[in-house]
Amino acid sequence: MSRNRLYTIVLLACAGGSLWLWIQNSRHLLAQNGETNACLIKTLTGVPCPSCGTTRSIFELFDGHVMSSLQWNPMGIMVLLIMVISPVWILLDLLLRKDSFLRCYSRAEKQLQSKWIAMPAMGLVVFNWVWNICKGL
């Protein structure tokens, strides 16, 4: 994948995620607590997907409740870290005309493809999925 394409996709994804959080936060502040469902799997089947609960987990983090955030969905912390770090990293890369984010992404992608990392990671995702279903998110 080319540098510009990756950076565009990541920046767009982060912007979309931030917009989503802002909309959800506004709804929360206006006390419109009706459930907004953006997950295709949950909408179609009624069963939560492995990343359902991420938004609620991030809001718990904003309120400083780390344990509660982990209970909603541990992926929330990961998503928030990516959403905070990657745009800054990309903007620095663009300003300094470097490609350190692309190189790090490619290295991480290669490591994730090795079965010794992919298998445990898949196990964790499945475990999280079962946990989500048990929690009835």
Add this chain to the structure above:
Amino acid sequence: MELQKVDLFIMTNAKFFEAHHLGWIREQLIQMDDSKWPTLQMQQFKDPTTYLIVSLLGGSLGIDRFMLGDTGLGVGKLLTCGGLGIWAIIDWFMIMPAAREKNMALFQNVLSYA
């Protein structure tokens, strides 16, 4: 390479590539050395239709991107419920061109390294 072999390759493998690339592929094959033919024949090109089915069924979990080798994008889709469902729907339309792009890269790889 012989025209007969080239046309046979184009006929059997046309669905794996973008239509506008076929002319260029044909030209390259005609100019290609015969010694590269067995390597080219052994390549397993990705079937775009299979990827469309996978994308429709498991796109929200990023399975289509994982299968295609775009692990980073797969993780991105997995962590965000398929990009809040929007990315998953966009990929229903983008996954077939993406699979053909991968096939094109594989073809160019064979041309340059075999």
